[in-house]
Amino acid sequence: GENVEQHPSTLSVQEGDSAVIKCTYSDSASNYFPWYKQELGKRPQLIIDIRSNVGEKKDQRIAVTLNKTAKHFSLHITETQPEDSAVYFCAAGRRALTFGSGTRLQVQP
Amino acid sequence: NAGVTQTPKFQVLKTGQSMTLQCAQDMNHNSMYWYRQDPGMGLRLIYYSASEGTTDKGEVPNGYNVSRLNKREFSLRLESAAPSQTSVYFCASSDAPVYEQYFGPGTRLTVT
Numbered sequence: 001g002e003n004v005e006q007h008p009s010t011l012s013v014q015e016g017d018s019a020v021i022k023c024t025y026s027d028s029a030s031n032y033f034p035w036y037k038q039e040l041g042k043r044p045q046l047i048i049d050i051r052s053n054v055g056e057k058k059d060q061r062i063a064v065t066l067n068k069t070a071k072h073f074s075l076h077i078t079e080t081q082p083e084d085s086a087v088y089f090c091a092a093g094r095r096a097l098t099f100g101s102g103t104r105l106q107v108q109p
Numbered sequence: 110n111a112g113v114t115q116t117p118k119f120q121v122l123k124t125g126q127s128m129t130l131q132c133a134q135d136m137n138h139n140s141m142y143w144y145r146q147d148p149g150m151g152l153r154l155i156y157y158s159a160s161e162g163t164t165d166k167g168e169v170p171n172g173y174n175v176s177r178l179n180k181r182e183f184s185l186r187l188e189s190a191a192p193s194q195t196s197v198y199f200c201a202s203s204d205a206p207v208y209e210q211y212f213g214p215g216t217r218l219t220v221t
Contacts, residue, residue, distance in 0.1 A: 043215060089152065091152075093206075093207060094207060095159065095207065096154055096157050096206065097154065097207070097210070099144075099154075101150055
């Protein structure tokens with residue numbers, strides 16, 4: 001089955017800085033790569049996703065890049081704000097999703 | 110639209126007891142999922158239903174059973190609860206297997 005590894009497990013940045021979270025996956029057949037944000041005590045919510053036929057996707061301050069050859073994808077958040085503080089999960093799959101273990105992002109005001 | 114709803118929100122069971130977690134969605138989605146989330150960990154897929162009438166095992170199916178009752182409802186049953194099943198359980202739904210998943214609010218289950 002698919003195996004997804006996510007790094008770092010915690011990340012602390014100053015407000016306004018950029019944050020980068022990286023994931024690797026094992027199954028070359030995976031074709032869908034979403035990122036979810038989960039605030040404390042809340043449900044996960046999709047923030048951006050990318051499919052295997054696209055190398056990069058951007059939505060305002062958030063971008064995702066995908067390198068199929070190396071089997072890794074990354075989340076980039078620019079101009080971070082305190083409300084970006086949460087746990088972020090990557091996932092990969094082609095029929096069902098396998099999630100990474102999460103990155104706790106803390107944005108210091 | 111309520112989206113994805115789950116009942117109950119909280120539950121405490123004794124070892125060996127059984128219970129069913131209920132999930133319903135009103136978005137006319139074809140696919141539904143059950144995940145568990147342990148403290149400090151990611152989501153692990155228990156079972157999923159890619160379409161009405163089908164169910165498949167995920168990463169951690171042991172100790173659980175599911176029923177896709179109709180297109181709207183997908184239930185998760187614990188036949189004989191164990192302390193290792195203490196977790197937060199999330200139900201999710203999506204239009205198709207690898208499309209955006211919408212999560213329910215979760216059920217916090219404690220097994221003593």
